[in-house]
Each structure stands twice: as C-alpha cells, then as structure tokens.
Amino acid sequence: MKSRWYQNAVFYSLNVETYYDSDGDGIGDFQGLIQKLDYISGLGATCIWLIPFYKSSNHDNGYDVVDYYSVDPRYGTLGDFAEFVSKANDLGIKVIIDLVVNHTSIQHPWFQEARKDRHNRFRQFYVWSDEPLPFKKKDLMFVGEEETMWTYDEQAGQYYLHRFYKEQPDLNISNPDVQNEILKIIGFWLKLGIHGFRVDAAELLVENYGMEGVERDVLITFINDMRKHTVHEKGDAILLAEVNGNPDKIRCFLEQERMHMMFNFYINQNFFLALAKEDAEPLAAALKQLPGIRYDQQWLNFLRHHDELTLSLLSDRDRQIVFEKFAPDSDMRIYGRGIRRRLAPMLNNDPAYLEMCYSLMFSLPGTPLIRYGDEILMGDDLTLPGRSSVRTPMQWSDGNHGGFSTAPAGHLMHAPVSRGEFSYKKVNVLNAQRNRHSFLNWIESLISTRKQCPEIGTGDLKVLSCHTPAVLAHCYEFKDDKMFFIHHLANRKAIIQKSELGLEGLSLYDVFGCMEVKQFDDRFEIDGYGYQWYRVVK
Secondary structure, X not given: OOOOHHHHOOEEEEOHHHOOOOOOOOOOOHHHHHHOHHHHHHHOOOEEEEOOOEEEOOOOOOOXXXXXXXXXXXXXXXXXXXXXHHHHHHOOOEEEEEEOOOEOOOOOHHHHHHOOOOOOHHHHHEOEEOOOOOOOHHHOOOEOOEOOXXXXXXXXXXXXXXXXXXXXXXXOOOOHHHHHHHHHHHHHHHHOOOOEEEEOOHHHXXXXXXXXXXXXXXXXXXXXXXXXXXXXXXXXXXXXXXOOOOHHHHHHHHOOOOOOEEEOHHHHHHHHHHHHHOOOHHHHHHHHHOOOOOOOOEEEEOOOOOOOEEOOOOOHHHHHHHHHHHOOOHHHEEOOOEEOOOHHHHOOOOHHHHHHHHHHHHHOOOEEEEEOOXXXXXXXXXXXXXXXXXXXXXXXXXXXXXXXXXXXXXOOOOOOOOOHHHOOOOOOHHHHHHOOOOHHHHXXXXXXXXXXXXXXXXXXXXXXXXXXXXXXXXXXXXXXXXXXXXXXOOOOOEEEEHHHHOOOOOOEEEEEEOOOEEEOOOEEEEOOOOEEEEEEOO
C-alpha cells in the first residue's frame, strides 16, 4: 500500500526570500534555509511548503514564472535546492513546492514567441481574442489593482487573457502541448526529491472561459492525468489543490483519482465567522456540509497563509460582521473580500484566544498548516502595500534586522517589523525559546500531541449538539478509539451537561488542553476561550 503520510502530517509554509539570509545580501536563500532546518524539525513540522522560488519577473511575489526549471539566482542554485531537499528528508521532513501553471510571466519565452505571429506554435499556448470578452468584476483576482481580464498586445495584434496581473498571461490548459509541458515540469522537480505540489489557482485550471469550443470536461480530465503522472513518477507524491469554493464547487477535484489534498477555504471562512459571532453554528454547519472524501484524500486546514484572509464565500452581511470584528479599519482590508493582517494582531495578541483557535484548527478533520512566524506570534506591517503586509522577514532575534540578515541598513529587500508590540525587539525566536511559557513552546506541545492522534486525520467526525452557542463539541471514531473535543469561542464562563453531548457514563482522560476546563461527573465548567482534548477510556 502506498504511503499516505500527508493524512497525519503537520505542514509549515515559508518563503525562501524572507526566511534567513546566509550571505548578507539582504535576501533569504536556500543555504540560509538549510541552516534553519533543525529549528523547523524541532518545531515538529513534517512537511515544508515552499512559496515559488523559480526565476521570475517578480511582479507577483514569484508567481509570475519566467523559467520553470531554474532557481532564482538570488536564492541560490539548483544544487542548493537539491541539498536543501536532501537534508530536509534526512530530518524526516518532506518538501512540496508551488506548481504555478494557470499562467506564466509575460517575460516567459513561450509568451515572447507567442506574440510574434498567429502561426507560431506557441500562440496556442495562451488564450487570445480579437476583442475583449465580457467578464464579471467579481472574477477579477485583484480588484482595485486590475480593471480588466483582457489586455491588448501591440506586437501580437490581439487581446490576451489574464485573470491575475496583466504581467501574467493565462495558459491555454486545453492545448495538449501545454499539458505535456506541465507534466514535464512535474517530473523534473519530483526527480529532485520533493514529495509533491501545491497546485496554485487549481480552480482556474478547469475553467474554459475564453477557450472557444473547449468543453470543461476536457480540462477536468487533465487533472486526472496530472495525478496519474505524479504518482507514476513518485508513488507517495501528492497534489494539493488551492480551490476557494463552496462544497458544490470543490467536488470535481475530489471525484475519481484527482487531488490528494484540498485547502479547506470553506471551513476557514466559517471558522472566522463563528469567532466573530461568538457562535459555533457557522463552523458546525460547515463541517456537516463538507463533501465526503476518498480514503486516500485529505483536507488541509489553516488559520492564515501568505495571501489575504479571503472571505469571498461568505454572504455580504456575514463578511461585514467578520470585517467589523477583525479588520475594523479600511487599510486592514483588501480586494473588497479579504483581510491583510496576521493572526496575532487580528486576535489582539491574546494568548488564551490564540491558543484556543490553534487548538480548534488542529482538531478539525484534516491536516494542519502553520505559516512561518505564526508560531512566535509575529505581527504585520500595514504600511506596506497589498499582501506584502503579511510577508515580512522571519524574526530570529532582537539583533540587527531581527537576525534575518547581516546586510547593511537599506540593503534589505524586505524589512522586518521594527515598531510596536510586534517589533523584532520583542517578538523573536530566541526570546520565545528562552521562555518556557511562550506560545512557541506551547505550539510545539500541540504539534507533538496532534501527531499522536491519528483519529483526527482519519477518523469519522461527529459534531455534537450543544445548548451553549459559543461552544463547539465534536468527536472522532477511528477503529476502536474515540476522541472528544470541546472549544469555547467566547470569553465568558459556560457550564455544559455531559448528558446533552451524549457523554454521560463515559470515562474521559485529558490528552491536551488548558486549566480553563474542569471536568465533573455530570458536567464541564469552561472559562473563556477554554479548550480540551479527551480520549475515551475503553
């Protein structure tokens, strides 16, 4: 049987550019990342997800790729990358990378050839039109930064499709030559030792907008081909899909043998709605509405990642509720649908609140993801434009540039947070490691406990009925084992009768939790933001 390592893993996402600079040029690099692998291993992460590091024109944080087969020279060489993967694997850490094949950079050789004339074979690598086709404003990825999805190219004499920035023309996924190139890219990086790909903008790979005469089923079939090729090249490699959709939209990626894993945007957005309302019902309802998955598939749960906290799946009213709670100022919002803040500032840097949220996220069905810096409660820099606010360098110490780089002042590509309560002078790895009561040490304990609870990753979920609106109670059954979880989303005391949860007569022992939950024979007494994991004694 092929390994399903991803079902009980702990993912850790980072950007090489902002993690650690080994040579003092002001830019993070692979040699720096290699030096920090022991830290990541000590944290307990078992899989690193890398943001794009390919050669890029850098209009979109590396997502505008110029060469799919190279490492941006600022970060090192292919040899450095291979050394990093090898040493990560030696520490028991797998590596997945971004597969960015919805679009390329406008500087990519394919596009440069495509614009020369209509008969060039690369012309069909992209989506063209003599006139811009109608589109809905809500389909723009960067509302307020881009006003159209079609840009006229003087040399080509046609408009090209770009759902993202105009510097990122969409590839024509229906073209067999493009499909073959994508499969080559997959094979190349798997040969260098990685264990899979986070498929960027996966939902757009199956959209036939602008592709005359192309049925959507043709594009969906290619997702099957990607999976077959991936596991043929490496049996335990995975495809992790970025699909921001409701249960109906995401089903096509879960059917047959398509994606191994899916980002759970639906749960994430209802999680924050539940927090904002101090009512567990939105999250409980979302959990019940999740489509079933195959035995070899898994959800990826997260609180924050490198983009905005998108709220696009919520109603206008519910989105406004979340905005008012977690992004009350206009400069905290982006694209009309998202929040450009890190988690700690959003939750007022309240340790009890943050612990409860991470405990709950780690207890949800699926595999958890941590964004670099969140383990030390890094903050954001709202003076930076757009998504850059949450992409500041890792804060290692209270030394120069937060220990990220020895570059002279003014030579950093990105500067760490240096003012306020989240300044690197206060918030850094070294300080956290010295404090046994720090969030870093707490989350290491959470990760260790999660690894010992395979019920969460593979068990059958049941959301329990609870009369206290702010409390979410759920349980898992896996083989002969059963676990029970309780989380209080509000900062006030609650008393819950065991009988209302169907737990009367069961013997429970603590697996993980806090002092804010007390268990009695017939009830639980929970202080604000209390949480507890229990295992049922057989």
